[in-house]
Amino acid sequence: MGLYDDRVLPRIINTVCGSKTIEPLRRRVCAGLSGAVVEIGFGSGHNVPFYPAAVSRVGAVEPSDVGWKLAAKRLAATGVPVQRSGLDGQVLPFADDSFDAALSTWTLCTIPDVAVALSEIRRVIKPGGKLHFLEHGLAPDERVRHWQRRLDPLQQRVAGGCHFTRPIVELLTTAGFTIDELDVFYEKGAPKFAGADSLGIATSP
Numbered sequence: 001m002g003l004y005d006d007r008v009l010p011r012i013i014n015t016v017c018g019s020k021t022i023e024p025l026r027r028r029v030c031a032g033l034s035g036a037v038v039e040i041g042f043g044s045g046h047n048v049p050f051y052p053a054a055v056s057r058v059g060a061v062e063p064s065d066v067g068w069k070l071a072a073k074r075l076a077a078t079g080v081p082v083q084r085s086g087l088d089g090q091v092l093p094f095a096d097d098s099f100d101a102a103l104s105t106w107t108l109c110t111i112p113d114v115a116v117a118l119s120e121i122r123r124v125i126k127p128g129g130k131l132h133f134l135e136h137g138l139a140p141d142e143r144v145r146h147w148q149r150r151l152d153p154l155q156q157r158v159a160g161g162c163h164f165t166r167p168i169v170e171l172l173t174t175a176g177f178t179i180d181e182l183d184v185f186y187e188k189g190a191p192k193f194a195g196a197d198s199l200g201i202a203t204s205p
């Protein structure tokens with residue numbers, strides 16, 4: 001990783017992902033989480049204030065040291081024990097069935113092999129465990145998709161490998177998840193090509 005990806009990008013992500021306007025979405029995606037939770041792409045911990053009290057512990061998976069450091073204030077303010085216990089969603093250092101649930105927000109866009117990451121999530125959550133997801137991806141409208149395809153190569157370069165064009169729901173169902181709840185919408189205040197969100201809960205069989 002170069003200086004930009006290592007030192008600059010995590011700070012940009014911290015600012016963008018720290019926007020107050022998306023806090024209601026974070027509240028929604030975290031609602032109902034309980035027990036031991038693995039969070040993939042923890043970033044700088046912007047979901048931490050929204051973990052329900054029923055969450056007993058969180059295993060945070062995050063490659064960026066800078067992101068983890070920027071989470072310090074939120075970690076100090078929560079009563080939920082959070083341990084940074086992995087660096088890559090594609091290789092989770094956990095035993096099978098060791099979590100009750102998983103959480104991923106705006107991360108499946110970036111993990112290089114997202115199918116492998118989803119199979120790892122399935123492996124480490126118990127049968128019947130829930131994945132709470134809030135992800136941007138391929139838009140429902142062809143006009144927006146056109147721009148997403150055009151801008152994708154640039155986005156990957158400037159945003160650490162982030163893709164605009166991943167079909168989130170299809171990826172989840174192909175990985176064997178069943179979709180229980182789903183809301184697909186354009187995020188207020190974001191350009192449509194970047195803010196085509198899927199928010200929901202999927203169950204691992």
Ligand SMILES: C[S@@+](CC[C@H](N)C(=O)[O-])C[C@H]1O[C@@H](n2cnc3c(N)ncnc32)[C@H](O)[C@@H]1O
Nearest residue numbers: 017041042043046064088089105106107110111
């Ligand atoms: C757009 S940020 C979202 C951060 C956080 N989930 C949030 O909602 O604020 C994407 C995150 O995915 C992380 N990431 C990148 N590659 C990853 C990988 N292979 N495994 C897990 N996380 C990864 C990045 O470091 C970054 O923190």
